[in-house]
Amino acid sequence: MRKFLLSTIAAGLLAAATPALAHEGPALDKQVWSWQGVFGHYDKAQLRRGWQVYHDICSNCHSMNLLAYRNLASLGFTADQIKAFAAEKQVTDGPNDQGEMYQRPARPSDHFVPPFANEQAARVANNGALPPDLSLMVKARHGGPDYVYSLLTGFTDPPAGHVVPDGMYYNRAFNGGNIGMPPPISDDAVTYADGTKATKDQIAKDVVSFLNWAAEPELDQRHALGVKVIGFLIVLTAMFYALKRKIWADVH
Numbered sequence: 001m002r003k004f005l006l007s008t009i010a011a012g013l014l015a016a017a018t019p020a021l022a023h024e025g026p027a028l029d030k031q032v033w034s035w036q037g038v039f040g041h042y043d044k045a046q047l048r049r050g051w052q053v054y055h056d057i058c059s060n061c062h063s064m065n066l067l068a069y070r071n072l073a074s075l076g077f078t079a080d081q082i083k084a085f086a087a088e089k090q091v092t093d094g095p096n097d098q099g100e101m102y103q104r105p106a107r108p109s110d111h112f113v114p115p116f117a118n119e120q121a122a123r124v125a126n127n128g129a130l131p132p133d134l135s136l137m138v139k140a141r142h143g144g145p146d147y148v149y150s151l152l153t154g155f156t157d158p159p160a161g162h163v164v165p166d167g168m169y170y171n172r173a174f175n176g177g178n179i180g181m182p183p184p185i186s187d188d189a190v191t192y193a194d195g196t197k198a199t200k201d202q203i204a205k206d207v208v209s210f211l212n213w214a215a216e217p218e219l220d221q222r223h224a225l226g227v228k229v230i231g232f233l234i235v236l237t238a239m240f241y242a243l244k245r246k247i248w249a250d251v252h
């Protein structure tokens with residue numbers, strides 16, 4: 001009985017310790033991200049480039065409903081730049097005094113204007129596939145930023161014998177291999193405002209960083225707070241230790 005219990009506990013521990021191995025699906029191309037680790041933080045210049053990639057390329061098909069233009073202020077864009085980004089798009093507002101809805105340029109307080117009016121329109125434009133909203137995409141997929149990076153750089157020729165249906169593309173990171181998204185990026189697909197060389201790899205890293213910020217904008221503050229808390233605990237521990245030595249000094 002004891003033996004049985006012990007082996008059950010051992011098996012349970014082993015299973016708990018190896019959740020990563022339980023994941024099925026294509027291997028991920030793991031990257032080093034600036035925000036990882038306790039001292040990690042976002043690189044604002046990279047986030048601004050990532051916004052440019054989303055703006056120039058991804059936003060033609062993907063919405064980001066949870067973000068408002070004014071949120072871009074924390075990437076270091078000026079109020080005028082943000083106003084200009086918003087004003088590129090039209091939104092429906094109203095009703096006005098005549099009881100009619102009307103179109104007006106978007107304002108910084110508006111959420112990102114989606115590329116399609118509704119799901120059907122999005123599917124019609126994409127061979128039946130639905131481009132998902134990207135606001136929380138990095139959190140929604142196993143592997144997070146490494147997965148999205150692997151997906152963006154994972155378009156290759158299919159392995160021999162693999163059939164790719166019409167209107168689909170082979171991607172080695174996508175489960176099953178066939179995806180309805182055409183390869184969105186390539187070398188020089190954008191011309192960076194800050195002069196950074198736009199290799200495919202750079203573009204993928206920048207847009208993934210931007211998507212990570214979108215899903216976890218408070219990360220920098222959280223890390224800064226964590227470091228302060230650890231510092232506080234170290235000081236507190238040192239004080240208690242000194243106190244303990246003083247109190248017990250006379251006991252031999």
Ligand code: HEC
Nearest residue numbers: 057058060061126129130131132137148179180181184207
């Ligand atoms: C021409 C339209 C188009 C463009 C441009 C585009 N996508 Fe997509 N994307 C799609 C479609 C359609 C799907 C759904 C594919 C499917 O389900 O087969 C998709 C799916 C995705 C997914 C989800 C994959 C999954 O695991 O379900 C991610 C992530 C993604 N796109 C990121 C991006 C990023 C980042 C960009 C910009 C660099 C981009 N896309 C540009 C059409 C597009």
